[in-house]
Amino acid sequence: MSAALEALESAPQGTSLAENAYLLLRDRLIMLDVKPGDPINDGQIAAELGIGRTPVREAIKRLESDHLVVSYPRRGTFATGVDITQLAEVSEIRELLEPLASRKAARMASPAMRSELRAVAAAIRDLEGQDNSSQDLMRYDIQVHRLIYKASANAHLEDVLIRYDNLATRIWCHMLEKMPSVSGHISEHVDLLTAIADGDEDRAAELALHHVVSFEETIRKVL
Known part of the structure; x- marks a missing residue:
């Protein structure tokens, strides 16, 4: 990929852990690397990113307001469908x-x-x-x-x-x-x-x- 066009996976320097998790998950959801209906496991994501669950949960809350994930009581959080x-x-x-x-x-x-x-x-x-x-x-x-x-x-x-x-x-x-x-x-x-x-x-x-x-x-x- 050209240097003039940065990879989506990269995050700006100085971003918080929650912001970094948000940007990474957001673009995976957008590109359907995380498929519609797939579960969003905060523990697994935290382990992958090498951070705690708290910033991941903050990121997931933002993603829910973006209509990219949806949470159900006692069921968990999932990538939204493509409507x-x-x-x-x-x-x-x-x-x-x-x-x-x-x-x-x-x-x-x-x-x-x-x-x-x-x-x-x-x-x-x-x-x-x-x-x-x-x-x-x-x-x-x-x-x-x-x-x-x-x-x-x-x-x-x-x-x-x-x-x-x-x-x-x-x-x-x-x-x-x-x-x-x-x-x-x-x-x-x-x-x-x-x-x-x-x-x-x-x-x-x-x-x-x-x-x-x-x-x-x-x-x-x-x-």
Whole structure:
């Protein structure tokens, strides 16, 4: 994986144990490495991460508010199912907020962030012709969206969009085997990232909306 696109498994330096556990579990749930309906064993996770159960339990509480896990009295905690019927509702919100985030990123991104956006666009362009799995390509998709949200310089908008992008990504990953390729979906990011880096707000918003709409249309074609 390109250095311009960090692996999902890595967590920012200085994060707390609970935050680190949350980020790790969240992305495993999003990518369906933890399958829908799988039990979430806090003791097993704590042992794997080499930490106590308390930070893991804190992480699980956050994941429950993200609708990624669900807890039942006397039964335990499980990864939530992937509900395809939520696609329209999730897309409706993203169609409004993704263009807003891209527009704000084009306006607010720092020079360093613009350089990073260009580097990521170049890294995605270099993927053409490579033999990348659909799962790996979806990891790129997640990182690109999170980078754009960060560049928008609005922490509240970033938080909301990460949550809905996570739900959309779970739906996408659930349907991966039915889709011939996701490379076209990923390559769309090149023009979007370039527009943001260039400060072209209208173009960035237009491309972001197209990306979200085409995502929903692609899913519906294989349903």
